[in-house]
Amino acid sequence: MDFGYSDEQRQLADSIRRFVERHYDFEARRRILESPAGWSRDVWRTVSELGVLALPLPVACGGFGGGALDLMPFMNAVGEALIVEPFVATFVAARLVARSASAALRADLLGGVSDGRSAMAFAHAELGARYDVRRVETRARPTDAGYVIDGKKSVVAGAPCATHVIVSARLHGAVRDPDGLALFVVDVSAPGVSMRAFRTLDDSRAADVGFDDVRVVEAARLHAPADALVMIEDALDYGTALICAEAVGALRAANDATLEYTKTRRQFGVPIASFQALQHRLVDMFIECEQASSIALLACATVDSEADAVQRKRIVSAAKLRISEACRHVSQEAVQLHGGMGMSDEMKVSHTFRRLTVIAQQFGDVDHHLERFAACDDALLAAGRAAMQETRS
């Protein structure tokens, strides 16, 4: 047991902090948001030069073979500085490629990710599916040369910035069948791929992505060592753990801003932080953040540990539901304690509020994870396993 940062994590944290100071303060971020693309290729490149994009990639593909715990300092910084570039989308897609693509495809795609040339996104959720991971209507039909993909994907994070998407499609079976799913790599410039891009509440970019008779070669299919659904759940849990770590950074930023504001804002002749009615709320925000930090650690360690899938899903769901509640609580209190200033677009806290609100919805909201936790817990109880005692093994 050792909760301290490793040397590598400390170095990463230091270099990210320097990067944020130089290139991603609140004003620099505003300029990025106001640019037509809404994100910065320079930032992407600089971050890749820091080795962050290579960090989670397999050693065989020029990466460092790192896990979610290794990425944690970076994800904390993403949350703190409200970095809008879609790193998590790429990490999730890269995880799928790393774990299930052919060696040639892996080398090709991950090489591009590692040196900052390509960004990826995972096109999975569909309109009406909400957070149901099994519900896929998009179809893939085998042809002589490969497959033809037809369907629509909804709110694909980072898709407008991506060079490639990994798309899930159904080879056979009914809409919610656990079997019959497959994953394909699609170049976004391929004929038949359409994109309706959106700005999201947290000032990042997402798109509804359409696949209209999109033809891919056989080699574009990711051949999972397990069922595609198993790979999809693994990748989404990995992404969930990463945004849990991002949430911790954003929660901390919201708390820091609120503390500083309430210590300097004077009313009735005194700083408003001197009022006990506010102090206890500030303490509760602090506790929420520390609890979030603890369970984010647990989630990251769990997705790194190759724990069995039911136990992993159970823990990741506990983390996400706890953190989503913390996001809601802290963001609302941060705005309230800032008073009118908390509403202002000029104040970073209002941006943090919006990011925290979105995080609470991404990768499953509280209700979704309450449901999934109970299902996994039931499975463990039925198997007679004392789920509680061994949370960390």
Add this chain to the structure above:
Amino acid sequence: MDIRYSTEELAFRDDVRAWLAANLPGELRDKTIGYQPFTKHELRHWHRILAQQGWVAPAWPREWGGTGWNVVRRYIFEEECGYAGAPPLPPFGVVMCGPVLLEFGTDAQKQRFLPRIYRGDDFWCQGYSEPGSGSDLASLSTRAKRDGDHYIVDGQKTWTTQAHMADWIFCLVRTDSSALSRQQGISFLLIDMTSPGISVRPLRLMDGGREVNEVFFDGVRVPVGNRVHDEGEGWTVAKFLLGYERMNTARIGTSKRELVQLKKLAMRERKNGKPLLQDTRFRDRLTRIEAQLMALEITNLRFVDQLRGGRAPGAEVSMLKIVGTEIQQALTELMMQVAGPRAQLVGPIDDDPAFDRFVATLAPRYCNYRKTTIYAGSNEIQRNIIAKHVLRL
């Protein structure tokens, strides 16, 4: 960074677990799990089994019977005891009076009291709260007037847990009412409960149980040799106790056991033809508590790891008490809810042998556990502590 126990720590945990399985008497375990109150005899029985094994005062120095375990092992031991259903031993002797004597006591005091505490010969209680002095402890008014080699103590303590079982009481008393500040002029006395002039009156609580008392001092003669530390330094001693290692206030092991038991009960109870555990409304409440507990376990371990690394955590450990007791209370509430309408029944009018005595403990226990957020520094006081010392408000 690694959040798991090391191989050695796991081996230690397994040893403790195996020892408890072999040495914790079944009837004591059943009493813990069945929420039955323990007699002094039973508590002493368990105390002596631990003393025999050399495990009753792990944190004491080796020469006084300590185990030499580091803080991680002490934490594991406490957690395993809680999980196994070992009787909760009163903290007043081993955990409170012992460390005070070790820090401030004279050699004669140590020789006289420590071995008796270790063997369980003396039971202790804590004379802090008074009718007019609760959270504002420094306002206490129980007086000790010097008379040659004795102090004459007059006044009243209240909410004194287990005073009716105790052989000795350690007390904060005012020895100088002319001191400049209220904190000065307080001294720390050890008083024999059989001294003439002491009377103990039980305070009946709403759950019908007997655990707290009023203690009256009417001209009680206490040898000056029973004063710990200098006259007027009682507040220093009190602060030392407040700051003393508080790594087990969250009582993670106990709450884990209760959670497992709660699920078992909720599986047996039926609602709308299904196990209550499958009722979404009930389950969501339970899952939220479980996620809090999973996070708190990691928070607790983070503090333990810090302490092991020689960086004693500061006032933020108060959050263990705040969140830990909130979880404990929530569990008693859910337990009561599992019993449904039968939770109202607390005892048979005639001596009905078929009466369900376990179910009858659930509502009184819910009532009783309201104490947890009030005692040992109310949760509001804990928030004040974090506000002042962590958030610097």
